[in-house]
Amino acid sequence: MSTPPHHDGRWAGAAIAAATVTAAAAVSLLVPSAPAYDPWAWLVWGREVAALELDTVDGPAWKPLPVAVTALLSVAGAAAPGLWLVVARAGAIAAVLLAARLAWRLAGGSRVAAAAAGAGVALSAGWAWHGAVGNSEGLFLALVLGAALAATDDRHGRALALGVLAALIRPEAWPFLGAYGLWLWVRRPALRGWAVAGAIALAVLWFVPEWLGSGDALRSSARARVPNPGAPATAARPLLASLERAAAIPLPPLLAAALVPLAAAGARGARIRWRAPVAPAAAVPAAAGLAWIALVALMAEVGYSGEPRYHVPGAALIAVSGGVGLARLARARAGTALAVTAVAVFAAARVDGMASELRRAADEAALFGSLDEAVGRAGGRAAVLACGRPVTGPLRGPALAWALHVPKRRVAFEAAAGGVVFRSRIRTTASVQPPVPDGMPVIARSARWEVRAPCAADRVRHP
Numbered sequence: 001m002s003t004p005p006h007h008d009g010r011w012a013g014a015a016i017a018a019a020t021v022t023a024a025a026a027v028s029l030l031v032p033s034a035p036a037y038d039p040w041a042w043l044v045w046g047r048e049v050a051a052l053e054l055d056t057v058d059g060p061a062w063k064p065l066p067v068a069v070t071a072l073l074s075v076a077g078a079a080a081p082g083l084w085l086v087v088a089r090a091g092a093i094a095a096v097l098l099a100a101r102l103a104w105r106l107a108g109g110s111r112v113a114a115a116a117a118g119a120g121v122a123l124s125a126g127w128a129w130h131g132a133v134g135n136s137e138g139l140f141l142a143l144v145l146g147a148a149l150a151a152t153d154d155r156h157g158r159a160l161a162l163g164v165l166a167a168l169i170r171p172e173a174w175p176f177l178g179a180y181g182l183w184l185w186v187r188r189p190a191l192r193g194w195a196v197a198g199a200i201a202l203a204v205l206w207f208v209p210e211w212l213g214s215g216d217a218l219r220s221s222a223r224a225r226v227p228n229p230g231a232p233a234t235a236a237r238p239l240l241a242s243l244e245r246a247a248a249i250p251l252p253p254l255l256a257a258a259l260v261p262l263a264a265a266g267a268r269g270a271r272i273r274w275r276a277p278v279a280p281a282a283a284v285p286a287a288a289g290l291a292w293i294a295l296v297a298l299m300a301e302v303g304y305s306g307e308p309r310y311h312v313p314g315a316a317l318i319a320v321s322g323g324v325g326l327a328r329l330a331r332a333r334a335g336t337a338l339a340v341t342a343v344a345v346f347a348a349a350r351v352d353g354m355a356s357e358l359r360r361a362a363d364e365a366a367l368f369g370s371l372d373e374a375v376g377r378a379g380g381r382a383a384v385l386a387c388g389r390p391v392t393g394p395l396r397g398p399a400l401a402w403a404l405h406v407p408k409r410r411v412a413f414e415a416a417a418g419g420v421v422f423r424s425r426i427r428t429t430a431s432v433q434p435p436v437p438d439g440m441p442v443i444a445r446s447a448r449w450e451v452r453a454p455c456a457a458d459r460v461r462h463p
Helices: 005-030 037-050 064-106 111-122 127-132 137-152 156-167 171-187 189-214 219-224 238-247 252-257 259-269 280-301 308-330 335-369 371-377 381-386 397-404
Strands: 421-423 442-445 450-452
Touching (some): 005 064, 064 137, 064 189, 064 308, 111 252, 137 308, 156 171, 252 308, 259 308
């Protein structure tokens, strides 16, 4: 049976869009680029998975989907970090476009809704940073929004598959996917087998690799309860601290405008006459986003970090409903000018913040971009490892593990470990870390690294 012409057109359009997004992400590598802490760890683990020697004893929480992707990319060798950045940035770009598409559809074809939702996601606090350094927020949101669009098209099998992939990035998605699975169980019996298969896949891919790699299937959960300094979990009231951070992420006009579809849905549920022509489904992204933020905050209260980046997907979902609400408000007399002005005022401030995030990402790229040079000038991998356990400062361990082709746990953070010490400033304004004893000789330097070692004075390079 031949494929209907409209399906051919849809698939061709999707392929062109995917190619364009990927090309844009690839072009972004023309500026200095490097992964952040978590992506470096995923790259290390992906290489180990490909070699059947996974070691997750040390490092961040396990993330099945990013590690699966980096395992495939590991065949590219030294190019794998750049390729991962292409994947992560393509996900971030796609999420902006999918948010605009979903808002456009929920608002009945409103360009105002689409533009506002897309801008709301792109200008969410931290969005540029996470995309630039290869964090998973963009890819996660793209999968969630893709699932939402598939569900609105009554393509629930596709929506389920995308939801399972999203749940392989963030465990907070599990209760939402579980609720959707129960709905499918009742309303779409034909998908029951797939729902069960998805649940089994989640359990296997989250817990079995951790058990094989560290001997503790719940290591990631324990690691996630070790917050970074200043995280909401360290505050007197973690829940309130986490909610306060979350409130600063979305654009305020879109946060306020999201109340329109929420109020319309509430009025409809209470059978109150509501004149605003807002589809009930327009409230779903905001409701899901608020529930997501509440879940992250509750998790902070019980010991998980509750950091702002965990709230970013929830804030982005609120922006989708906010775009729909803004489009409705813009239909009122003088509403368009007021709506555009309100968004523009806050967007201008966020653009400045985005520039700051990109400068920070460029600074980090300069740091990690000169690490391979530092290793080479110190004599290369074999010479460094011959001196003992290598040492570096906090937040730099996975990058050094990648550069030296060793498990993350082989990298120490105190010079007392006795090996070659790779010292740097994590930011240009920070102090040089880690500290070293007086008299330890410098054996190499690169643009951002100083290398010292007590046992390698005979291999001194000329800085």
